[in-house]
Amino acid sequence: MRKLLPVIQFSHQLVATKLQSGGHAVDATAGNGNDSLFMLNHMKKNAHLYIFDIQEQALNNTKEKIIHKFGTQEIINANRKIHFLCTGHENLKRHVHSKVKVIMFNLGYLPGSDVSIITKPNTTLEAIESGLELLETSGLISVVLYPGHDGGDKEANLVSEYVTKLNSYDYGVILYKQMNKEKSPFFIGIEKKR
Ligand code: SAM
Numbered sequence: 349m350r351k352l353l354p355v356i357q358f359s360h361q362l363v364a365t366k367l368q369s370g371g372h373a374v375d376a377t378a379g380n381g382n383d384s385l386f387m388l389n390h391m392k393k394n395a396h397l398y399i400f401d402i403q404e405q406a407l408n409n410t411k412e413k414i415i416h417k418f419g420t421q422e423i424i425n426a427n428r429k430i431h432f433l434c435t436g437h438e439n440l441k442r443h444v445h446s447k448v449k450v451i452m453f454n455l456g457y458l459p460g461s462d463v464s465i466i467t468k469p470n471t472t473l474e475a476i477e478s479g480l481e482l483l484e485t486s487g488l489i490s491v492v493l494y495p496g497h498d499g500g501d502k503e504a505n506l507v508s509e510y511v512t513k514l515n516s517y518d519y520g521v522i523l524y525k526q527m528n529k530e531k532s533p534f535f536i537g538i539e540k541k542r
Pocket of ligand 1: 455
């Protein structure tokens with residue numbers, strides 16, 4: 349019997365569908381590298397993956413995970429180009445100069461590390477706005493939000509408010525959320541229509 353998918357798996361399913369037809373991708377919050385690894389598994393040859401995080405440790409964890417799965421950096425780069433960027437996703441447009449098919453945001457803090465280093469409402473919004481400009485037609489911005497931690501509530505509210513106001517001719521916005529559990533993580537997907 350099929351169960352309801354947890355939010356991360358739900359986001360992965362949509363991301364995989366989008367990457368089937370090719371295109372570049374961005375992991376806006378590397379963390380422990382699970383989303384980067386997932387996207388690499390679904391990206392076509394010669395596609396670029398841009399990986400952002402403000403913590404060196406997160407990028408190292410991500411690099412390690414990718415190398416463990418795919419082999420050396422050289423082997424990986426022969427197929428897909430990976431860019432590790434130790435900077436905030438609010439600087440997206442300074443580092444990504446081509447259109448992309450998918451941008452993943454998995455907000456909050458790095459699990460197993462300093463929980464006071466979290467994504468912040470204003471920079472998250474700035475990055476999502478830049479992401480919308482960089483997105484190809486039919487591309488997807490995937491955002492997983494965590495209202496349960498300190499500061500997460502404010503961020504979740506701000507992002508929710510922002511996406512609700514996006515023009516529906518230009519963007520489709522969906523919400524995937526467990527309704528009967530307070531402050532449970534939730535998913536917002538933004539698809540660029542034209
Ligand atoms: N995607 C990750 C994975 O698959 O394991 C999980 C990401 S974790 C929940 C959130 C990450 O966002 C943390 O590693 C944190 O350092 C990072 N972060 C916080 N502020 C950021 C910013 N302004 N730009 C990029 N990353 C940021």
